[in-house]
Amino acid sequence: MLGGIAYIYFRKWVIYVTYSAQRKQRRSIDLESVVEKGDGYIKAVPWPIRLLLFKFDIPQDIDCHVFELKFPSPLIAAAFKDDLEILSFWRNFGLGGVTLKTLMPMARTGNPRPRLQSVSIGFGGGLLNALGLPGKGAKHTVGELQKSHFLSTTRPTGISLGGNSVQDYFHTFLTFHQYLKNTRFAYFYEINISCPNTPEGQDMVKNPDLLSSLLQQIRQETNAVVSVKLSPAQSNDELLKFGRLVASFPRTMLNLGNTQYKTCKEVGLWQSAISVGGGGHSGPKLFLRTLEMVRLMAPLGLPIIATGGISTPQQAQQILESGATLIGVATALVENPFCVPQINHHLAST
Numbered sequence: 001m002l003g004g005i006a007y008i009y010f011r012k013w014v015i016y017v018t019y020s021a022q023r024k025q026r027r028s029i030d031l032e033s034v035v036e037k038g039d040g041y042i043k044a045v046p047w048p049i050r051l052l053l054f055k056f057d058i059p060q061d062i063d064c065h066v067f068e069l070k071f072p073s074p075l076i077a078a079a080f081k082d083d084l085e086i087l088s089f090w091r092n093f094g095l096g097g098v099t100l101k102t103l104m105p106m107a108r109t110g111n112p113r114p115r116l117q118s119v120s121i122g123f124g125g126g127l128l129n130a131l132g133l134p135g136k137g138a139k140h141t142v143g144e145l146q147k148s149h150f151l152s153t154t155r156p157t158g159i160s161l162g163g164n165s166v167q168d169y170f171h172t173f174l175t176f177h178q179y180l181k182n183t184r185f186a187y188f189y190e191i192n193i194s195c196p197n198t199p200e201g202q203d204m205v206k207n208p209d210l211l212s213s214l215l216q217q218i219r220q221e222t223n224a225v226v227s228v229k230l231s232p233a234q235s236n237d238e239l240l241k242f243g244r245l246v247a248s249f250p251r252t253m254l255n256l257g258n259t260q261y262k263t264c265k266e267v268g269l270w271q272s273a274i275s276v277g278g279g280g281h282s283g284p285k286l287f288l289r290t291l292e293m294v295r296l297m298a299p300l301g302l303p304i305i306a307t308g309g310i311s312t313p314q315q316a317q318q319i320l321e322s323g324a325t326l327i328g329v330a331t332a333l334v335e336n337p338f339c340v341p342q343i344n345h346h347l348a349s350t
């Protein structure tokens with residue numbers, strides 16, 4: 001697709017220009033500056049041109065259901081971005097839904113920069129990130145959602161809940177719930193228990209009782225669909241244990257899964273490429289583990305979002321045939337959002 005090729009070359013050019021300036025100023029090479037610049041270029045394109053060039057219809061008959069939620073395409077944005085304007089831009093490529101980046105109860109700055117880098121193809125490609133969940137906090141984001149036209153009745157929004165304790169997660173949930181329960185928008189909650197960049201955020205991965213307690217508290221408040229996002233780093237036995245726990249609650253689904261922790265050295269980057277020495281590796285290298293996890297968990301009968309390394313029509317088809325209901329994409333969206341209409345059309349033709 002011509003648009004995809006143009007996008008890839010444009011992105012390469014932005015990376016080249018940004019890195020050259022950083023080298024000249026003797027600053028660390030930092031992919032986050034490229035993202036900021038790229039987002040700025042997208043926002044500078046007037047809306048009518050954006051709609052003309054970057055809006056794609058979703059073919060009929062590729063819709064799917066998770067309980068009463070209808071997704072016009074199984075492709076959804078995984079949680080990794082909180083800029084509503086950029087998320088709308090990507091949604092227009094034909095995403096069936098969008099998950100917001102994990103929200104913490106309060107604003108936080110995350111890890112020091114640099115904290116996002118590209119990984120070369122020789123080391124599996126994709127991205128290495130240790131953002132550490134920077135964000136403006138749940139209350140601020142609810143305010144932004146209220147002011148924007150982002151929420152939709154036809155393309156569900158995932159609200160990714162984060163926290164450093166069960167109380168924190170529940171606080172984040174309540175902040176959204178107070179607003180969403182009085183609206184008619186389509187949405188679901190996602191509990192991100194598997195973020196590798198906040199040491200405290202791992203507690204639920206180690207302790208399923210904490211997850212159980214959170215699910216109980218959320219269930220007392222709402223019937224909304226709740227997804228639990230697991231990690232490819234968990235062993236298959238652990239995944240099954242968590243899967244059975246999640247299945248014991250009504251109207252739940254699984255998201256399989258998240259990034260995989262690697263040191264800078266393991267993915268061929270210099271030690272200080274990420275300020276904290278390593279982070280979550282995303283992109284193509286994850287695909288086989290995602291496929292394995294979907295095949296392992298499908299017999300539990302829960303709806304599954306398959307997330308990790310999916311970027312081609314063939315991968316999307318294979319993962320759906322293996323038992324996934326939805327497909328989460330993050331790295332592929334950054335690298336070439338034109339993969340979305342391409343995958344949608346492939347799914348419609350099979």
Ligand SMILES: Cc1cc2nc3c(=O)[nH]c(=O)nc-3n(C[C@H](O)[C@H](O)[C@H](O)COP(=O)(O)O)c2cc1C
Nearest residue numbers: 078079080102129192258282283308309329330331
């Ligand atoms: C820059 C970046 C930030 C991310 N932030 C989050 C996050 O806030 N919450 C979350 O659950 N996953 C987060 N992820 C993980 C993605 O949602 C996704 O699970 C992972 O990248 C694997 O999918 P991919 O191979 O399609 O990128 C992030 C990933 C990237 C690359």
